[in-house]
Amino acid sequence: xxxxxxxxxxxxxxxxxxxxxxxxxxxxxxxxxxxxxxxxxxxxxxxxxxxxxxxxxxxxxxxxxxxxxxxxxxxxxxxxxxxxxxxxxxxxxxxxxxxxxxxxxxxxxxxxxxxxxxxxxxxxxxxxxxxxxxxxxxxxxxxxxxxxxxxxxxxxxxxxxxxxxxxxxxxxxxxxxxxxxxxxx
Amino acid sequence: xxxxxxxxxxxxxxxxxxxxxxxxxxxxxxxxxxxxxxxxxxxxxxxxxxxxxxxxxxxxxxxxxxxxxxxxxxxxxxxxxxxxxxxxxxxxxxxxxxxxxxxxxxxxxxxxxxxxxxxxxxxxxxxxxxxxxxxxxxxxxxxxxxxxxxxxxxxx
Numbered sequence: 162x163x164x165x166x167x168x169x170x171x172x173x174x175x176x177x178x179x180x181x182x183x184x185x186x187x188x189x190x191x192x193x194x195x196x197x198x199x200x201x202x203x204x205x206x207x208x209x210x211x212x213x214x215x216x217x218x219x220x221x222x223x224x225x226x227x228x229x230x231x232x233x234x235x236x237x238x239x240x241x242x243x244x245x246x247x248x249x250x251x252x253x254x255x256x257x258x259x260x261x262x263x264x265x266x267x268x269x270x271x272x273x274x275x276x277x278x279x280x281x282x283x284x285x286x287x288x289x290x291x292x293x294x295x296x297x298x299x300x301x302x303x304x305x306x307x308x309x310x311x312x313x314x315x316x317x318x319x320x321x322x323x324x325x326x327x328x329x330x331x332x333x334x335x336x337x338x339x340x341x342x343x344x345x346x
Numbered sequence: 347x348x349x350x351x352x353x354x355x356x357x358x359x360x361x362x363x364x365x366x367x368x369x370x371x372x373x374x375x376x377x378x379x380x381x382x383x384x385x386x387x388x389x390x391x392x393x394x395x396x397x398x399x400x401x402x403x404x405x406x407x408x409x410x411x412x413x414x415x416x417x418x419x420x421x422x423x424x425x426x427x428x429x430x431x432x433x434x435x436x437x438x439x440x441x442x443x444x445x446x447x448x449x450x451x452x453x454x455x456x457x458x459x460x461x462x463x464x465x466x467x468x469x470x471x472x473x474x475x476x477x478x479x480x481x482x483x484x485x486x487x488x489x490x491x492x493x494x495x496x497x498x499x500x501x502x
Contacts, residue, residue, distance in 0.1 A: 165383070166383075169383070169384075169385060170380070170383045170384045172384070172401070172402050172403075172405035172406045172409065173405065173409060174384075175380055175383070175384030175386065175406050176405060176406040176407065176408065176409030176410045176413065177409050177410065177412075177413040178380050178384075179377075179380055179384075179386075179406065179410040179413075180409065180410035180411065180412065180413025180414040180415075180417070181413060181414075181417070182373065182376075182377060182414075183414035183417060183418060184414070184417035184418065184420075184421060185373055186370075186373065187417075187418075187421055187426075187428065187434045187436075188421070188426065188428055188429060188434070189366075189369050189370070189373070189428065189429055189430075190366065190369075190370075190428050190429065190430045190432070191428040191430070191432040191433075191434050191435065192370075193436060193437075194414075196464070196465045196466040197464075197465045197490075199465065200465060200486055200487055200489075200490040201490055201494075203487055203490075204487055204490050204491045204494065207487075208487075208491060210491075210494075212491075212494045212495055212497075213494075213497075213498075214493070214494030214497050215491075215494050224367065225367060225370040226370070228367055228368075228370040228371040228374060229370045229371070229373055229374035229377065230374060230469055231371060231374060232370065232371040232372065232373065232374020232375040232376075232377065232378060233374045233375070233377050233378040233381070233466055233469045233470050233473070234378060234469045234470065234472055234473040235371075235374070235375050235378060235473060236374060236375035236376060236377055236378020236379040236380075236381070236382070236470065236473065237378040237379075237381065237382050237387070237469065237470030237471065237472065237473025237474045238378075238473035238474070238475075239375065239378070239379060239473075240378060240379040240381075240382035240383055240470075240473075240474075241382060241473065241474045241475060243379075249385055249388045249390040249391065251390045251391065251393070251394045251399075251400070252394060252399045252400045254397075254399040255390070255393060255394040255397055255399045255400070258393075258397055258399070259390075259393060267390070269476070270385070270387065270388045270389075270390075270471065270474055270476060271388065271389040271390070271462055271463075271471065271476050272389060272390070275389070276389070276476055276478055276479070277478055278477070278478050280478075281478060281481060288460060289460050289461060289462075290461065290478055290479070290481050290482045290485070291481060291482070291485045292457075292460060292485075293456075293457045293459075293460030293461035293462075293482065293485075294457065294461055294468070294481065294482030294483065294484070294485030294486045294489065295457070295485045295486065295488055295489040295492075296453050296454065296456045296457030296460065296489060297454055297457035297458065297461055297463075297464065297465060297468070297482070297486045297489065298457075298485065298486030298487060298488065298489025298490040298491075298492075298493070299450075299453055299454075299457075299489035299490065299492055299493045300450050300451065300452070300453030300454025300455070300456070300457055300489070301450070301454050301464075301465060301486075301490070302450070302489070302490040302493035302494065303446055303449060303450030303453060303454075303493050303500065304446060304447055304449075304450025304451045304453075304454055305439065305446065305447070305450065307454060307464045307465050307466075308407075308458075308464040308466070309464070309465075309466060311447075311451070312407060312411070313407075313410050313411055313414050314414065314436075315439065316411045316415075317411050317414035317415040317417075317418050318415075318418055318436050319415075320438060320439050321441060322439040322440070322441050322444065322447045323439065323447075325444050325447040325448050325451065326447040326448075326450065326451035326454075327451065328448075328451065329447060329448050329449070329450065329451020329452040329453075329454070329455055330451050330452075330454060330455040330458060331396075331455060332451075332452050332455055333451065333452040333453060333454060333455020333456040333457075333458065333459070334392075334395075334396045334455040334456070334458050334459040335396055335455075335459075336452075336455070336456060336459075337396075337455070337456045337457075337458075337459035337460050338393065338396040338397060338459050341456070341459075341460065342459070342460075
């Protein structure tokens with residue numbers, strides 16, 4: 162038997178497993194798989210305000226999703242302690258591209274040059290964590306969904322708005338990769 | 347088991363809610379495990395994707411969509427009800443001018459490449475011990491809050 166804790170799960174296993182969350186949540190309680198709604202629920206729950214976007218019954222609408230979110234954090238913890246950890250085996254080409262950029266530490270799940278508390282006080286760390294995080298929160302709320310809600314749930318239901326959103330995801334992602342990242346190093 | 351739900355709250359209803367909600371926690375745990383073991387949560391994998399240097403992420407996202415589409419079509423065809431009795435329905439997203447999807451999608455895409463994570467992976471990364479992602483989550487909350495604040499002025 163393969164040691165599933167220590168090996169990289171192949172794409173043809175991981176992809177269908179991720180797709181199964183859509184029917185699983187529909188069947189469990191008529192819920193639509195979409196993770197970024199949790200950011201809205203957290204705002205509604207934690208920051209009292211008169212803003213209309215956050216004035217709704219978050220417990221009734223979002224408690225299930227917030228539990229899903231808590232589970233995701235726990236699942237990440239459990240998976241990290243299951244089996245032997247090894248470096249992310251990205252392609253030699255990507256390694257080369259990133260080395261040119263200034264990334265030399267390939268030992269973590271995210272590069273230590275950008276994603277440590279120490280790096281937070283550098284321009285590139287600040288942009289990656291704080292600016293990047295802000296754009297994720299603003300963009301998903303504006304677009305009404307993220308990779309799960311639009312790319313998986315939306316496209317699986319052939320919804321045009323989701324296709325527009327996913328094209329946007331890639332326009333933004335390519336722009337950041339080719340124009341913003343090189344400026345940070 | 348399906349018809350009595352909306353008429354009156356039965357005494358057993360609150361007791362039923364607890365275990366039902368537990369399902370979502372368990373599904374979330376499974377989600378975090380898959381994100382980790384597939385390395386979808388890794389900044390390195392997202393860079394590999396946006397540089398078109400590996401098929402891997404495209405294979406994952408593509409097969410996820412196909413799998414979900416097959417099951418969504420089946421659920422619709424069979425008119426399935428959920429475990430809690432609702433008729434399963436997927437509300438269509440309102441297209442409007444489409445600006446919110448194009449602009450919001452592009453803004454999220456910028457953030458996706460910079461953090462190397464979408465919202466789900468942000469939380470899975472904290473579980474993986476990348477504790478600084480707590481700051482990314484707080485910043486994402488500020489971003490969502492800012493959207494809510496500016497929403498009346500933004501084109502949709």
